């Protein structure tokens with residue numbers, strides 16, 4: 001489903017409401033809420049909102065398990081770290097136990113090895129039938145999502161839940177949840193706004209099926225819901 005908003009602020013407000021409501025529902029139903037955070041610039045305003053008193057108080061942070069959709073393989077204090085960004089804007093400001101936070105990076109470990117360990121950890125924490133309650137994602141100007149970049153091998157992954165690989169165009173390793181795991185999520189919410197996203201958004205949602213070129217087309221939840229929250233600028237070619 002696609003929801004188009006007049007402004008970025010309204011998208012972020014909607015996303016914060018979805019976060020808060022999903023957390024309440026999941027905690028009521030099974031005692032905890034699992035969320036996968038995204039990097040990039042789009043979710044920053046959402047994290048800021050969630051750290052305000054209004055949302056901070058609505059949510060039982062002690063029952064939230066935090067995972068990531070992808071990470072740049074850089075130390076946790078590096079400017080490019082998605083984990084660092086989430087800590088600085090959100091996680092340092094809410095009463096969440098450290099043991100409930102699962103960064104997608106470990107010092108001194110090879111990314112491929114950590115990808116397998118992260119999958120094991122997902123199974124340990126969420127069970128073999130693991131699903132993430134809320135998968136927050138962004139979409140790049142090129143149509144990538146998480147670290148599922150155009151023309152990369154990881155797009156063909158059918159089995160592994162987590163994968164790490166060297167992204168030549170950025171000269172760095174990336175670690176990412178794969179499409180088969182992302183699509184197990186109960187709710188997938190893609191937050192994307194601005195003129196620069198308009199051409200890719202059109203191809204992703206209205207173009208021919210070509211996920212090698214527009215990887216966001218791989219988003220297709222098995223039993224869950226997929227929701228795009230976009231602004232009028234990103235939606236201008238739809």
Ligand SMILES: O=C(O)[C@H](O)[C@@H](O)[C@H](O)[C@H](O)COP(=O)(O)O
Pocket residue numbers: 038039040041042043069070071072082137138139140141144145146147
């Ligand atoms: O680590 C990353 O690069 C992200 O997780 C990535 O998938 C991001 O969500 C998109 O590139 C959108 O980024 P923007 O929100 O900055 O446009």
